[in-house]
Amino acid sequence: MKKLMNDPTNVVDEMIDGYLKAHPTYIQQSPKNSRTIVTVRETKPGKVGVVIGGGSGHEPGFMGYVGDGMADGVAIGNIFASPSPDPILEAAKLVDKGSGVVILHGNYAGDVMNFGMAKELAEMEDIRVETVLTTDDVASAPKEESEKRRGIAGEFFGFKTAGAAADKGYHLDDVVRVAKKTNENTRSMGVGLSPCSLPQTGEPSFVLEENEMEIGLGHHGEPGIEKGQIQSADQVADRLLNDILADMPLEKGDNVAVLVNGLGSTTRMELYIMFRRVEQVLKEKGVKIHRSYVGDYMTSLEMGGCSITLMKLDEELAELIDYPADCPMFVQK
């Protein structure tokens, strides 16, 4: 598959280089670790630091979400690979203002190991660090083993609420509480239509037939729960919502944030057609949509398909979702 790149082994570093040059009023690179990027902006004294991170290839996740009201720093891994502990530790050190640091990451073995190690290393340097996992993908494990679930697009909601809480001056324990509450109230499920290819191999990450889709496919091409002929947008949306709502029932009067997330090559047209059905179904149930996000928020390179994420809101989460943000790849007034 064709890509606009130079040496395939340098794609992540060249992306970072371009990113830094495009947005110097937002971000800067650590002088000690090229895979650590932090905000250039003066954050409030005593603010809890928020660090995010993960593999590359999910842009705007993760580096696109460093900015006011979101993360203060990010650790950047190779494509679909966890960052090593070093850039994570470096990010924690740079963003700590003495009030501790919350690190948010997805539930993948490499991330759990490396972010956990970075936490230990930071604590040895007397920085208080708490990590919070995202486990929103209902297709990746049954409800009774929900702690084994992968984190997918729902991670965005955790960045949004924890980032807002930290910016509002919440203490570390409360930022952690908000991040955990967000995860507990967030469910996602995706559908894959076409694969991406890794720059170094050029080979598709999985194979689907010409008219095939895969329900529950993971963000790195992890197998889903069902392959079958592609259905209509409404049928696909119904299918995804069905599993999400079975896992997190919603009642009349409930308030949610909705994210219809494109995986990379799916058009906004298709995403809005999917959203249209989500709105219909929620309206029929009497569920109120507080705020909607439709677009590419957490991609898998040029993978085709999308995911639906619902986050059940209480008053606190609604306020944090509405809080403004200003990052290179995400701005909310």
Add this chain to the structure above:
Amino acid sequence: MKKLMNDPTNVVDEMIDGYLKAHPTYIQQSPKNSRTIVTVRETKPGKVGVVIGGGSGHEPGFMGYVGDGMADGVAIGNIFASPSPDPILEAAKLVDKGSGVVILHGNYAGDVMNFGMAKELAEMEDIRVETVLTTDDVASAPKEESEKRRGIAGEFFGFKTAGAAADKGYHLDDVVRVAKKTNENTRSMGVGLSPCSLPQTGEPSFVLEENEMEIGLGHHGEPGIEKGQIQSADQVADRLLNDILADMPLEKGDNVAVLVNGLGSTTRMELYIMFRRVEQVLKEKGVKIHRSYVGDYMTSLEMGGCSITLMKLDEELAELIDYPADCPMFVQK
């Protein structure tokens, strides 16, 4: 090619439906014409109205740019087809506050005819309307026939500056002057790597071999100026910049806005790698980058490839580029 849709004949109307439901705090549909969308927000008394529009399939263009500091209304055509005069006239009527309306559109035969007709119809209803064309694609006609050039991603800069000027209270003639000055100082050139397919046919819009790229390809698959084997990102960027800078020479000390625009399925990673080279070349020339945009601002469904746009700024244009904006698909603080 697989798409998430229901009846292919309804994709545009279902997209609009989803769009309206996702962003009710921004936009509303005309009760008289389903293809006209206008802002819900109270604009300043006496503000010049700004109307944009064109075919669907270019999202966020055009409907994504209705909001504060950008357009007040949009007329929406079928995929890659001009809107008819009716929704354009309706948009002009709805956004006119007695100070006249500027209509911005790309230079395509259907658009020129229909937007021109809408202008005449509006004038018959005593609304003063001025239309301004965008002709930024240097690949589409030689310099001496620049009035024949197509409008591509550079249209975004026209929406940005004219929208800001109108919001700042400029008179109609001055909004028109700003829009024309923007176009005169904006140049784009693109590269295509892979085709999109129209929902109704499912057929690719053009054919490229596995390792082929096409320089100068249009936004609807119009033939470019050169087909050849895909080159490195730096070589492609150099090639596009070479033609842009031959057409609009820049000198040391000049100030520009840069847009590296994805056509639909090209990853942010590749776009930032392209931007990296643009920055290097401009830096070598002593040209200052005032502001950068990297992402999908004007797509061609799921086409693969990108375009580079440079806009030469004077003090007025720089101020208008920096002016805040708040639209469903584009927010700038």
